[in-house]
Amino acid sequence: MTNRDTASFRAATLDQPLALDSGRALAGVEIAYETYGTLNAARDNAVLVFHALTGDQFVASTHPVTGKPGWWERMVGPGRPIDTERYHVICANVLGSCMGSTGPASMAADGQRHAMRFPVITVRDMVRAQVALLDHLGIGVLHAVVGGSMGGMQALCFAANWPQRTARVLAVATTARHSAQNIAFHEVGRQAIMADPAWNGGDYYGGASPDKGLSVARMAAHITYLSEAGLTEKFGRRLQARGDGQPGAKSFGFDADFQVESYLRHQGISFTDRFDANSYLYITRAMDYFDLAEEAGGRLADAFAAAGNTRFCLVSFDTDWLYTTADMREVVHALNAVAAPVSFVELSAPYGHDSFLLDVPALDRVVRGFIG
Amino acid sequence: MTNRDTASFRAATLDQPLALDSGRALAGVEIAYETYGTLNAARDNAVLVFHALTGDQFVASTHPVTGKPGWWERMVGPGRPIDTERYHVICANVLGSCMGSTGPASMAADGQRHAMRFPVITVRDMVRAQVALLDHLGIGVLHAVVGGSMGGMQALCFAANWPQRTARVLAVATTARHSAQNIAFHEVGRQAIMADPAWNGGDYYGGASPDKGLSVARMAAHITYLSEAGLTEKFGRRLQARGDGQPGAKSFGFDADFQVESYLRHQGISFTDRFDANSYLYITRAMDYFDLAEEAGGRLADAFAAAGNTRFCLVSFDTDWLYTTADMREVVHALNAVAAPVSFVELSAPYGHDSFLLDVPALDRVVRGFIG
Incomplete structure (x- = not known):
């Protein structure tokens, strides 16, 4: 929390209270965002990139807390498939998140x-806040909206709701509706957080954070981001090397014997350095509520009734079971x-759901071709 | 814990210390077991049924803690596929468990x-203890060993290790090796338990149990027992009915809005009434260590080198992703x-891994045909 609290983020304060799907309204909403490339004089070369559950606005620049490269630098930047020498790329931290x-x-x-x-909040509330950001920035019609996973839900x-505000929609590794299994995994994560005494009904700021619960939540979610085959290829049943440099052996104890255990523990623990547990609760809830058909009265096609002139590109991965x-x-x-007008492709990639973030050259080609 | 502690279980005390795969030995081991049907004069009509991770010896009689019917009454009993009018069925609580x-x-x-x-302990240690139980009971060669899930691993x-002690092996919904994904899910459960302050390094007996951690572990595991399609059919995105009898609506809160959330929470909480958290740690560890090929030097066929005269029946389910x-x-x-001699069948059933416990008439027929 400390690093996040002291980092300063570029942000816009929305002029109007944000009306939420719950019926409530939020005044003084701040939306943190980053931009890359130059907005042209016609103001028609902007691409809005939506981030995933635990993502952030640092799509193509160094994360100020972790010091890691932007989460989609392979896709966004000069000469990249979303070419910042041609497009003005905007990426905002979603409402409910914790990066500003x-x-x-x-x-x-x-x-x-x-x-x-x-x-x-809902996914639509997140998008509503970003539409308000576009208004604030004086951007009318986008060249494209782009996102993977929860970013794809936003796209x-x-x-469905603002089709007149974009010429193109690119949605990768996503769904129009969270399934019972999707909800179930998220509920495990929420229960893990709320079971942590440090969570304290959500009032933990200034004290110890529910890092153990959040870590378990991240571990459970992380399994769903990887394919069974990918886990087998990456880790199989290989044992951790021991401190003395000897090959691993079973400890007949409860240390992380298997490399996959050590990997998961690391994923869990490192996540707590950069993410707020309450944000995890709220954003997973928003995803579980997501059902575009329901919002349209039950029929998914009706959700897109006004989007008939928008160009769509949809991408899935054959090993994505999420x-x-x-x-x-x-x-x-x-x-x-x-x-x-819609083009759809299922790409073959071994990494499961995480394929959209990883080295899948075919995805680069699809994105470059569609964004143009 | 209280009910379990005060229940009295039928048990045998092993005469000899049990030599474990870890190199350690356990003296005075008690193995709780139940039997059904009569052992014949030739002592050759015994069937040993192995239970799964959270199962117990009450395969065909009322569970003394929960009061629920035996976990496989559809399969074991008079006139059932494993017919107790013909066979003497033995089912023992595994070493490391908590039912005696x-x-x-x-x-x-x-x-x-x-x-x-x-x-x-290892799965082989569990089986070793049950072989010692057979010796104690004066039973040489079994008519069959039978098990699903971890019970199938034991079968x-x-x-692999005592092929001369059984004429038949029936293994359902199981594997010869825990995969990286299998290990990963178990590790999430273990971390959830150990993250619970009430776990207290395992020293919680006589005080508060780590029920919250154990509950989260059970929830995560439970998802893996069900198919995505089964979850969708059973729950979909249906909302919980409210107390006033009105149809459910989103609460815009963190109560269990969706039926699948309520179901999982119930599964988690009720589990803590009948299971010990430390047992969960030890048994999942044993399953993660399970790799028959590794025990045989790396080649699975070598594990079965002495089993060429044993009759095998193997069953999988098309929706089992565990x-x-x-x-x-x-x-x-x-x-x-x-x-x-091996017969193998993949059965079609909608319930995922749990199919071996549920209403799948085709499984009944396969078991009846094989057990004879």
């Missing part, structure tokens, strides 16, 4: 943290029903 | 609970390599 945008860790009007007083949500090709085909069928 | 067999919650020689001083382990048909095929190929 208003969320449960932000100060409320009473000078105390929102914590669990923060309203439950589809944008298309948001599957079958999920994506439902979106394709809905778009076909409204005669929207 | 020696485990971490048992008293050590010093009058204190073993807790984490209990030695780390395969029995075949232990898949592909896992089972590896066992089939290994048995083919040693020319063991």
Whole structure:
């Protein structure tokens, strides 16, 4: 928390209170964002990139807390598939997150943290805040909206609700609806956080954070981001090397004997350095609530009724068992029903859901071709 | 814990110390077991049924703690596929568990609970203890060994190590090796337990148990027992009915809005009434260590080198993503390599891994046909 709290983020304060799907409204919303490349005189070369559950606005620049490269530098930058020499790329931290945008860790009007007083938000609320950011920035119609995973949900949500604000929609490794299994995994994570006594009903700011619970939540989620085959290829049943440099052996104890155990523990622990547990609760809840068809009265095609002139590109990965090709085909069928121009491709990649972030040259080609 | 502690279980005390794979030995091991049907004069009609991770010896009789029917009453009983009018069925609580067999919650020689001083055990150790039980009971060669999930691991382990002690091996919904993904899910569960302050390094007996951690562990595991399609059919995105009898609505809070959330929470909480958290650590560890090929020097067929005259029946389920048909095929190929008589069937059932416990008439027929 400390690093995040002391980092300064570029942010816009929305002029108007943000009306939320819950019926509540949030005043003084701040949306932190980064931009790359130059907005042209016609103001029509902007690309809005949406981030995933635990992502942030640092899509193509160094993360100020971890010091790591931007999370999609392979895709966004000079000469990259989303070419910042041609496009003005905007990426905002979602509402409810913890990298400078208003969320449960932000100060409320009473000078105390929102914590669990923060309203439950939806994916549409996240997108609504970003549309307000576009208004603030004076950008009317985007060249494209782009996102993977929860970023893809935002892209589809944008298309459903603000189709006149973008010419193109690129959604990767995502779904129009969180399934029972998706909800179940998220619920495990939330229960792990709330089971941690340090969570303290969400009032832990200034004290010890529920790092153990958040770490377990991250571990459980992380398994869903990888394919079974990918885990086998990367780790199999290989044992950890011991401190003395000898090959690993079973300890007949509860240390991390297997490399996959050590990897998961590291994923869990390092996550707590950069993410707020309450934000994890709120954002997973928003994802679980996500169901574009339901918002449209039950029929997915109706969600896209006004998007018939928007160009769509949808991408799934054959080893992604979190948001599957079958999920994506439902979106394709809905778009076909409204005669929207849509291209769909299932790419073969061994990494499971995380493929959208990793070295999949075929994805680079698809994105470059679509963004143009 | 209270109910379990005060229940009295039928148990045998092993005469000899049990030599463990870790190199340690356990003296005074008690193995709790139940029997059904009558052992014939030739003592050759016994069937040993192995239970799964959280199972117990009450395969066909009421569970003394929960009051629920035996866990496999559809399969074991008079006139059932494993017919207790013909066979003498034995089912023992595995070493390391908590229903009367020696485990971490048992008293050590010093009058204190073993807790984490209990030695780390393997699936082979569990089977070794049950072979000692057979010796104790004066049963030489079994008509069959039978098990699903971890019970199937024990059946395969029995075949690999004591093939002369059984005529038949029936293994359902299981694997010869825990995969990286299998290990990963178990590690999440263990970390959830150990993250609970009430776990207290395993020394919680007589005080508050780490129920919250154990509950999260059970929730995570439970997802892996069900298929995505089964979860969708059973729960989908249906909301919980509210107390006033009105149809459910989103609460825009963190209560269990979705039925699948409520179901998982119930699974987690009710589990803590009947299971010991330390036992969960030890048994999952044993499963993660399980790799029959490794025990045989790396080649699975070598594990079955002495089992060429044993009859095998292997069953997988098409929706089981925990232990898949592909896992089972590896066992089939290994048995083919040693020319063991083996029949293998993949059954179609919607319930995922849990199919072996549920209403799948085709499984009943396969079991009845094989047991004879």
